[in-house]
Amino acid sequence: MQLPSEDLPLRRPSEKRTGEILVEMGLVTPQQLAEALEEQKNTHSRIGEILVAHGCIKTHELAEALGRRLGVRFIDLHDTRIDPAATNLITERDARRYAALPVSFLNDHTLLVAMVDPANIFAIDDLRILTGYDVEPAIATEEDIFEIIAKLSKLEDKVGANIEEEHTADQRASAEEVRDILEQVDEAPVVKLVNGVIAQAVEDEASDIHFEPQAKEMLVRFRHDGVLHEVMSIPRRMQAGVLSRVKIMADLDIAEHRIPQDGRIGLMVGGKPIDMRVASLPTVYGEKIVIR
Known part of the structure; x- marks a missing residue:
């Protein structure tokens, strides 16, 4: 391809x-x-x-x-x-x-x-x-x-319609920062993109989803049989919105970027519950997020 x-x-x-x-x-x-x-x-x-x-x-x-x-x-x-x-x-x-x-x-x-x-x-x-x-x-x-x-x-639709409502943003974030982040998170392209990535991973039976910020873009990679494969790149201007969307779904602090965080996302796919572990890790170009 x-x-x-x-x-x-x-x-x-x-x-x-x-x-x-x-x-x-x-x-x-x-x-x-x-x-x-x-x-x-x-x-x-x-x-x-x-x-x-x-x-x-x-x-x-x-x-x-x-x-x-x-x-x-x-x-x-x-x-x-x-x-x-x-x-x-x-x-x-x-x-x-x-x-x-x-x-x-x-x-x-x-x-x-x-x-x-x-x-x-x-x-x-x-x-x-x-x-x-x-x-x-x-x-x-x-x-x-x-x-x-x-x-x-x-x-x-296979996954997006079944994603549970997001948790409330962590109150430790400043009101202004949360407002700026949520404006990006609530944009339809960001919501569709995150849902689409998760849906694709479920469809492909990937074990991990990696969101990896780079100098000019953010790479998304899926793990299959122990090997990471690049599936798409996301423009840098959408990076903050995408990462914050995932963090909100996993009940992580969207204002904290300096220390690792762990959370979970619960989905219903095809009538079956799927539990996803989410981990964030600070990097030079922004937070890396892994969903397992």
Whole structure:
């Protein structure tokens, strides 16, 4: 599974038509294109739709050709590592509304978003406002985008709906500090992200979840069979909110960052109780949290 790279160059939009590009890619023959063009005169359907309907090409091949025409990258969502920190920046409703799925962070300011229609500038502008990031559109098939949206929603609900109410923040924290922290903790992206990480760990049968602050980001790693595997990176600006969310769920002091703390989180998953031990440990770049 590959991770989209910010170094992958974008092509310029092509002046060729979609049919010509498909022939150039070796996906259809000139004869098949000619027959499809003739049919198009009567049906007024798009040439790509006709070729897909006749079994000449597959939907992902059409999407790749459209990507070449528009000058955007094509993403096979089943062969790409999707960063939950990115997907959680928008709601499921907005993802379906714009037929779009945030895939990963290309840098501190830019979000890679898979879209059915990457030429929809109105959707891109709205996504920029919703996420707070510049948006680099890419193209993916409609089937893949909605399949992943449904999968992520189901996965989050599996645990998120069963998470017990958070405990009250420790009274030793100053009122101002608690207010600032809770403003971040209560933001929907933070809540969805933490729930999504826990849901993914349960689904993957991971034994540990590690939140590890770094100089420019926070890594999330799962332990499988004694080995830690990186599953995502979280932008540094979300770090405090994510860590505080976990600490509140575990009844830890959110204002204490200098000494180790231990707590527990109780969940109901599939009707079965799951008890998670939580440990925080101060590091150079912030608190590391381990959930077991």
